[in-house]
Amino acid sequence: MNSSLQGLEANVTQELIAVGAALDAGRVAEAEQQLARVLASHPGHPEVLRMQAGIHDLRGRHQLAIRVMRQALTLRPRDPLYHNTLGALLGNAGEYEAAIDALRTSCALTPGLALAWYNLGVMLTKCVRNDEAAEALRHAVAIEPRHFGARALLADLLRTQGRVDDARTAYRELIELRPLEGMAWWGLADLRTQIFTEADVVQMRAALQHPDATEHDRIAIGFALAKAMDDAGDCAGALAALAQANAIARHRQTWDAQAFSAQVAAVRAAFEPSPGRASAPIGREAIFVVGLPRSGSTLVEQILATHSSVQGAGELPDLPQVLAEESRRRGKPFPQWVADTQADGWARLGQRYLERTARWRQQRPMFVDKLPNNWIYISAICAMLPAAHIVVCRRDPLETCFSCYRQPLDGSNGYARRFEDLASFWHDFDRSVTRAAALHPAQVHEHSYEALIRQPEAAIRDLLNFCGLPFEAACLRFHDNKREVRSPSATQVRQPIRRDTARAQRYGELLDPLRLALKQPCQTS
Structure with a gap:
């Protein structure tokens, strides 16, 4: 049994596993509902606290998430996964230096934990420490060659260096390995020089419907598909893809205007x-x-x-x-x-x-x-x-x-x-x-x-x-x-x-809802 779940009854263990799966997929409402039952009987168990922290984070309650996770860490101070989770939560709260410290602790406790090296690379990237980030990401890939997130971020770093052809090749190799890899599809779209083929569009549409695609994948692929539709002159199709991708993203992270x-x-x-x-x-x-x-x-x-x-x-x-x-x-x-x-x-x-x-x-x-x-x-x-x-x-x-x-x-x-x-x-x-x-x-x-x-x-x-x-x-x-x-x-x-970067005029009255929100006159037909 996973050591994090020790001390829990079999049925509670299964519920927590389901909560973790829902959180990984971004289904926060489902995770919250499932965890409520476990909280009633095991409110102080460290793994219950860790899951609770994840829910707080997805709900935008970042400081509360960090406090709950620190409470869990007092019960498992040598658990590398717990330090990794704390690092991710600190990063989401914008406390990048503290996140890097927590993630370095996780890597030191268990140098073979690819997830911690990947998260460390993410946080170093956010701090514009790109050389250190690349080193951490290469550690993640060496441990887990099929860590697609780390490989996608390494490809992103190629793009920051202006190595567009190398980045394109890296993204294409990722898609060959995992056609559902959203960040590789978006990476291609974000190169701006990429023109998607009809075969690409078919593949992206299939990926969006695939049961193994995560919400994160669907968001990124949706934006990439919208870019392909825009390039093809299908403004209505592009807006439909954007609406779907943004709806998923909004479900994962709410905004209180x-x-x-x-x-x-x-x-x-x-x-x-x-x-x-x-x-x-x-x-x-x-x-x-x-x-x-x-x-x-x-x-x-x-x-x-x-x-x-x-x-x-x-x-x-x-x-x-x-x-x-x-x-x-x-x-x-x-x-x-x-x-x-x-x-x-x-x-x-x-x-x-x-x-x-x-x-x-x-x-x-x-x-x-x-x-x-x-x-x-x-x-x-x-x-x-x-x-x-x-x-x-x-x-x-x-x-x-x-x-x-x-x-x-x-x-x-x-x-x-x-x-x-x-x-x-x-x-x-x-x-x-x-x-x-x-x-x-x-x-x-x-x-x-x-x-x-x-x-x-x-x-x-x-x-x-x-x-x-x-x-x-x-x-x-x-x-x-x-x-x-x-x-x-x-x-x-x-x-x-x-001088050709403007997009709104091409979409005409399709953007009237945005014009109204901005208190601008609508486009005449």
């Missing part, structure tokens, strides 16, 4: 009037690029990272983690402690951020932090780092929201599953950055994607000037930069500026 709006409003209110800021002009070396996903932020980073003085760091988790550290230290969540923070406190937080990101200034004096949702924290950035530069990326809201809807965004992007939630999120963004730009005009620059497309050189000169950088002609040839890029736009930013 009202609660998010309240949170964003609380952050705005906490900084009006301004509680003060660090007295020293620190942070000039930091350039924050913020905005909604798919708004051109990767392109802006690529342009800046082509400058001889700027290192492109990617989507760093450090700013929200510094704020989370302070929240734990004070015993109250952000932004409740903002009003009590003096200039020296903000300076301490700013220095902490600069310490955490020091490795990105080893080769060049300035760096780009491109975590999109940092727009929520613009006023906090201004307080911590009064000399930092904040570039807000704006793109036509309809194009931005529709592009988000077409991507299998994960993590904190649950708003991208429904038009109503997307519109609500965009309006929260718009209100916040408009106010922040008015309050901090010297530190906030609103960059227009459409203006960049129309007049590239003028927009690039404005961008460099705002960041205090002299113009370099190389920035106009950003597509020649061979740096690693980890984002859905990785392939696009290695090409000259394109």
